[in-house]
Amino acid sequence: QVQLVESGGGVVQPEKSLTLSCAASGFTFSSYGMHWVRQAPGKGLEWLAVIWSDGSKKYYADSVKGRFTISRDNSQNMLYLQLNSLRAEDTAVYYCRTTTALFDYWGQGTPVTVSS
Amino acid sequence: DVVMTQSPLSLPVTLGQPASISCRSSQSLVHSDGHTYLNWFHQRPGQSPRRLIYKVSNRDFGVPDRFSGSGSGTDFTLKISRVEAEDVGVYYCMQGTHWPLSFGGGTKVEIK
Numbered sequence: 378q379v380q381l382v383e384s385g386g387g388v389v390q391p392e393k394s395l396t397l398s399c400a401a402s403g404f405t406f407s408s409y410g411m412h413w414v415r416q417a418p419g420k421g422l423e424w425l426a427v428i429w430s431d432g433s434k435k436y437y438a439d440s441v442k443g444r445f446t447i448s449r450d451n452s453q454n455m456l457y458l459q460l461n462s463l464r465a466e467d468t469a470v471y472y473c474r475t476t477t478a479l480f481d482y483w484g485q486g487t488p489v490t491v492s493s
Numbered sequence: 494d495v496v497m498t499q500s501p502l503s504l505p506v507t508l509g510q511p512a513s514i515s516c517r518s519s520q521s522l523v524h525s526d527g528h529t530y531l532n533w534f535h536q537r538p539g540q541s542p543r544r545l546i547y548k549v550s551n552r553d554f555g556v557p558d559r560f561s562g563s564g565s566g567t568d569f570t571l572k573i574s575r576v577e578a579e580d581v582g583v584y585y586c587m588q589g590t591h592w593p594l595s596f597g598g599g600t601k602v603e604i605k
Contacts, residue, residue, distance in 0.1 A: 412594075422534070422542060422585055424594040436592045439494065472541060481532075481544035481553065 379403040379482045381473050386487030389463055397487055399456035399473030407431070407451035409477065413458045415469035416486075423469075426458065463491045495519050495588050499597035505605045512573040514600045516586035521566050523590070530589030533562055533571045534596075537582040545584075546571065578604060 385397040399411070413425040426437045426447040435447055446459040456473050470486040496519040506512045522529045533546040544553050546562035549569060559574040573580055581604060586597040 421583075421599040422536075422587070422596040424587070424596060427594070436594075438593045476544070478547060478551075481547070483541040483543075485541055 379475075379480070381475065381482055381484035383471060383473055383484045383487035386471065386489045388490045388492060390493050391463060391465060391491055393463055395460045395463065395489060397458040397460065397471055397489070399458075399484055401454045401456065401473075401475070404475070404482075406454040409475045411447075411449060411456045412474040412476070413445075413447060413456075414472045414474055414483075415467075416472070417466070417469040420469075425471075428456070460489070463489075465491050467491050494593060495522075495591045495595050497586055497588055497595050497597035499584075499586060499600050501600060502598070503601045503603070505603055506573075506576045507605050508578060509575050512576050512580075512602060514571045514584050514586075514602075516564075516569040516571070516597050518567045518569075518588055520591070522569075522588050523566065529565065531562075531564065531569050532587045532589060533560075534585045534587060535580075535582055536585065542585065573602075576602070576604070 380402045382400045389395050409430050412427045415423050425441055428435050428447045428449055432449055444462045448457045468491050470488050472486045473484045475482050498517045500515045522531050529549050531549045534542040534544050536542040545556050545560050550562045561572050563570050583599045583601050585599050
């Protein structure tokens, strides 16, 4: 069965960096685009970034463009999100997601808290 | 960027009664390929979101047929024909037509 398992979250100081990982299994990872979505405490969902199946294209939300970088390693079935220059408003649960017309899968999320 | 606006913010419903959630986009969601990429998600407390509907009106596998989606252009609706206890939580619409993608603010469904 499809599994997406995020890791790498934690408490980090403002202006510091963090890299989140998403381990994928149960499907042909290299064939599908991958997304990151976050949810601040008590708030709604915010789409962050997408990367094409072969890594050739990436799109970002305006709120994270220039600070966050999405990447993938198809040989390891891994998705990454590098978070730089972190701010208090980046505090959220970060989800990875893969979707097509036929299916839509989310991980359980990894929490990131930006605090001094 | 496309702004997705949901209403109402909160929806108290009686078990067995219908419920309806509206979602409006700031621009047409008709893609150049002719499809309209409007999805609906349900999120229970402490859980990851689950997609219910894709491309306006297509139910995902395993989604009960009491859920239906409709609409076109900029106006969309999610309907629950008879609300059950397991339907509580927050519902989100999301557009997948224009970059960057965007979610509505959510509608919290609770039982009266």
